[in-house]
């Protein structure tokens with residue numbers, strides 16, 4: 001192969017293949033680079049895997065609801081492992097522990113439980129500015145506002161929630177924000193207006209059903225986005241400091257729930 005090419009294509013997804021084919025049509029040479037598995041999103045993570053799931057769901061639905069007379073409905077066995085994300089569920093004002101029990105009772109295998117806690121802000125009409133330092137744009141931080149009547153209102157990202165003039169958002173009783181915060185932290189300011197969903201996580205860890213799950217994972221990817229002064233106030237300037245305390249908190253909470261000695 002020559003060490004000179006006409007076109008260098010970054011990536012190997014659908015767009016890259018279209019570019020390579022076009023280069024070939026006009027007698028140009030092309031080389032493709034890839035930092036992840038060849039094929040890009042569609043083949044590896046997008047269109048094909050999602051269509052497999054949709055196709056499998058249709059087969060199960062058709063078996064349960066046959067279109068033609070003379071066919072008896074039957075329930076196909078489903079061996080589909082689910083992942084329970086404690087942070088996302090708490091943000092949606094669901095109880096992760098109750099959800100886990102419901103899924104297991106329905107015969108769903110739980111492959112993994114992600115142990116994670118979200119941000120909670122009480123009385124956003126007065127306290128919303130406390131979340132301003134958390135409004136960074138590397139990740140989406142979905143916000144769910146719950147009114148005094150219990151109605152839920154979703155906002156795609158924290159900056160939008162902070163800028164919102166919608167009374168349902170501004171005057172909600174509470175906001176929950178998707179932001180992975182250290183598991184050992186329960187309150188994040190002196191008066192408790194900014195806290196975490198640690199109580200919901202502790203309730204999940206106390207569920208006896210959790211013994212059926214082999215893989216528990218602590219999620220830390222947004223650690224670097226936690227405001228530096230907050231990390232310092234929590235006594236965890238580095239990710240390793242935080243991880244160590246999170247693991248101890250999980251082990252101690254599990255041990256307390258199971259009547260064992262701390263750290264076991």
Ligand SMILES: Cc1cc2nc3c(=O)[nH]c(=O)nc-3n(C[C@H](O)[C@H](O)[C@H](O)COP(=O)(O)OP(=O)(O)OC[C@H]3O[C@@H](n4cnc5c(N)ncnc54)[C@H](O)[C@@H]3O)c2cc1C
Pocket residue numbers: 010011012013014015016033034035036037039040041042043045046047048050
């Ligand atoms: C769940 C899901 C379902 C979907 N279903 C459909 C569907 O039914 N129909 C449809 O038309 N579309 C669908 N899509 C959208 C479709 O997958 C994307 O539009 C398509 O994959 C985009 O192709 P692309 O080549 O632009 O990018 P990608 O396929 O994302 O490829 C980009 C590649 O570039 C690589 N890369 C990035 N930076 C570099 C670098 N610096 N060096 C080397 N490599 C690099 C990445 O690793 C990646 O593999 C779906 C997407 C998802 C997530």
